[in-house]
Amino acid sequence: MPRGDFLGSLEQIVMLAVMRLGADAYGMTVRREIEERTGREISIGAVYATLERLEAKGYVSSFTGEPTAERGGRAKRHFEIEAAGHQALNASQNALKNMSEGLSRRWKRA
Amino acid sequence: MSPSTLALSQRILERLMPPAQAEALLGDLLEERRLRLQAGSEVSVAGWYWRQLASSVPALLWASVRRGAWLITVVTAVASFIAAIGIQMLLQSVLSPMTTSKSVRAVVMILTFAAALAACGYVAASIRLGAARLLAFLVFAVTCAMLAISTRAPLWYEGSLLVVGPLATIAGATLSGWLRRVWL
Numbered sequence: 001m002p003r004g005d006f007l008g009s010l011e012q013i014v015m016l017a018v019m020r021l022g023a024d025a026y027g028m029t030v031r032r033e034i035e036e037r038t039g040r041e042i043s044i045g046a047v048y049a050t051l052e053r054l055e056a057k058g059y060v061s062s063f064t065g066e067p068t069a070e071r072g073g074r075a076k077r078h079f080e081i082e083a084a085g086h087q088a089l090n091a092s093q094n095a096l097k098n099m100s101e102g103l104s105r106r107w108k109r110a
Numbered sequence: 111m112s113p114s115t116l117a118l119s120q121r122i123l124e125r126l127m128p129p130a131q132a133e134a135l136l137g138d139l140l141e142e143r144r145l146r147l148q149a150g151s152e153v154s155v156a157g158w159y160w161r162q163l164a165s166s167v168p169a170l171l172w173a174s175v176r177r178g179a180w181l182i183t184v185v186t187a188v189a190s191f192i193a194a195i196g197i198q199m200l201l202q203s204v205l206s207p208m209t210t211s212k213s214v215r216a217v218v219m220i221l222t223f224a225a226a227l228a229a230c231g232y233v234a235a236s237i238r239l240g241a242a243r244l245l246a247f248l249v250f251a252v253t254c255a256m257l258a259i260s261t262r263a264p265l266w267y268e269g270s271l272l273v274v275g276p277l278a279t280i281a282g283a284t285l286s287g288w289l290r291r292v293w294l
Contacts, residue, residue, distance in 0.1 A: 026134075026138065027134060027135055027138035028138035028139075028141050028142045031138070031142075032142070043162055043165035043166040043169060044135055044138055044139060044142075044162055044166055045126075045135070045162075045165065045166020045167065045168075045169040045170040046165075046166065046169040048127070048131065048135055048166075048169075048170065048173070049169040049170055049172065049173035050169075052131075052173055052177075053173070053176070064130070064134070067137075068137075068141075070140070070141050070144050071137035071138070071140050071141045072116070072136075072137060072140045074133050074134065074136060074137030074140070075133065075134060075137065076134060076137065076138075077130075077131065077134035
């Protein structure tokens with residue numbers, strides 16, 4: 001498989017967050033989901049930049065929702081995973097799984 | 111949140127990403143800010159808001175570079191600068207032989223410099239407003255460097271070049287923006 005098909009760790013985390021959130025995946029919810037699940041602080045700009053990169057690769061797509069009052073009349077930008085995104089995520093997760101297989105004895109877990 | 115804070119946030123974000131995306135990102139920030147205000151104080155939430163905005167800048171800046179937006183701006187500004195030098199040299203070569211007076215020639219030089227930069231500032235702003243601003247900065251920086259190297263010119267002439275160059279560029283860009291507003 002070409003090297004470019006593997007996703008970076010942040011790309012995987014963002015895609016998994018989008019997958020978890022389903023129809024409710026937009027900037028704020030993706031950012032909060034990552035913070036809550038990983039304990040890692042992440043900026044909304046980093047989430048958007050990653051999603052833009054994934055969209056350019058054809059792994060996610062976006063559409064604009066309706067403007068809401070709690071957002072100062074601004075619309076949400078919803079994200080969803082495309083078939084190519086599922087494939088890339090599978091390939092990256094499988095690569096990690098294959099690499100870590102059989103290492104349980106040597107792996108010093110915290 | 112005050113309207114000026116909101117306007118400043120929007121201005122920062124629109125420099126770094128397309129307007130529709132900037133709107134969505136700002137909406138996300140406002141929505142989360144509202145949620146956080148239910149549990150935290152105004153001061154701590156304001157701190158969170160500005161930390162989010164500030165820590166977003168590097169990632170968005172890099173995304174903007176990848177998008178090529180900056181490259182187009184820089185290329186437009188540099189190309190406009192080169193075109194302005196060409197136009198100025200052409201105008202000067204036509205007009206200068208008409209007089210032998212050194213001071214008249216200096217005035218002609220300043221006027222042709224201004225005309226060329228106003229025209230190129232107009233064109234650069236028509237392509238990208240940021241390119242016209244960068245062009246004005248380039249003109250100022252290059253004029254400073256040229257004057258530092260050659261100190262034989264009179265002070266009034268050096269001062270005029272420094273002021274007239276960037277001002278003419280901004281005037282051309284302003285005219286471009288004004289005409290666009292009138293026509294659209």
